[in-house]
Amino acid sequence: MAVSNLSPAPRASASSRSHPTARPGYGKRSVPDQRPHREGDFALLPERERHIAGFVDALPDGAAMDIKSLARSQPLYGQMAVGSALRALGVAGHLRHVRCLSGEGGQVRWVTRTFWSRCARDNEWWDTFLTAEERRSAPAEAAVPAAPGVGAPAETSVPAPALAPAPASLHVPAQPPVTTVPQQRTAEPEAEPGARPEAGPGPVADRQPSPAFLALARLGRTEPRLALSAADCAALEQAAAEWLTRGVDTDYLTRALTAGLPASVDSPFGLVRRRLRDKLPPRLPAAAPSVPGTPVRRLMVECTECGVPGRPEAFRDGLCRPCRQPDPDPEV
Structure with a gap:
């Protein structure tokens, strides 16, 4: 008499290998x-x-x-x-x-x-x-405060209680008005001998350099044939900053300026200025705004x-x- 095979399924693998774990999320x-x-x-x-x-x-x-x-x-x-x-x-x-x-x-x-x-x-x-x-x-949607009368009671203004007059013993006599003398100057304290004067705002030359300026200044350290002076970097800073406003980073800017250089560069300033103009990347189109009410699968x-x-x-x-x-x- 034939008997159907109804043996239970094995609970573990007969192999001695350990089963791998998937990447996080999988x-x-x-x-x-x-x-x-x-x-x-x-x-x-x-x-x-x-x-x-x-x-x-x-x-x-x-x-x-x-x-x-x-x-x-x-x-x-x-x-x-x-x-x-x-x-x-x-x-x-x-x-x-x-x-x-x-x-x-x-x-x-x-x-x-x-x-x-x-x-x-x-x-x-x-x-x-x-x-x-x-x-x-x-993702959890941000909680929006309910408008008055819709799901939440409206706030009602409560009149502040009237304050009782202070007793006579606590009344302070009014002070006479202070008269100011025209063109009166307050005497400044004398500086102690040997004291360092307080530092004021620095000159324009001491401002923090921009990322575009730093990228141009590092060109000479990355590629000696494109060594620029401080005046050259200041003159080309605006053109380099235009690259960064178009979504590229300083590494991309450096690679674009140093790729495919000739064997000798007679004018680093002129070559960098021309490459900044000729290789300017295009502006990427802005992402289309999502239509309100359209769920994302x-x-x-x-x-x-x-x-x-x-x-x-x-x-x-x-x-x-x-x-x-x-x-x-x-x-x-």
Whole structure:
């Protein structure tokens, strides 16, 4: 009598290699409300998917979930078999590959995460969970004070209590007005012998040099053929400052001025002045302002078959529409 193989999935890899950890922000993420581990987990899956599911379930959060790492850490299946097993687990409802926008302001990047569920979930559960996950990953909006009468009571002015008159014993006689003598000068204290006079504002020549001036002054130390005097740097400072206003830094300015020099430079001032004029970088267009009320997508689901990203509701069983409905074979 044939008996179906319902052995539980292995809880750890038979390989002695330690599984790598993904880069920060990537890797495995367990969904909340996981049920405790039981011996019958994944028993209804085929043998290959049952083994890969048990191996992934035993991995900690943050573990690498790419096919190469999973195939390298367990000895039974190669990369193609692991990839097929992950796609089958996605269809079964155990995982979803998701691209998340991580970071704030200008320091943002797309990271790939694999959300894992020990219990198989249906499409409606995954859509609800991923929608809530996107709201959780969105940056907190700044609190705006409520207008009076809308969600908050308006402030009412309370008249200040009248002060009682002070008793007669506390009255202070008024002081007579002080008369000033025209053209009266206050005698200045004499300076002590040997004391250093207080420093006043320095001359214009002693001002803090600008970044453009410093970049020109360092040219001679970077490239001796472009050694400039202090007067040369002052004359070219405005032209160099125009470069910095167009979004480049001093390192870019130095490389542009020193690249491709001839064997000998007869006039460093003339060559630098011409390069500042001829190689002036263009102004970058300003970033288009975001339209108020247009939400920024911070989470997109990846198809477990082809990897194309999209909105969570556009996927069924972890697959995009073309992968769910493949083109029929052409007629012979």
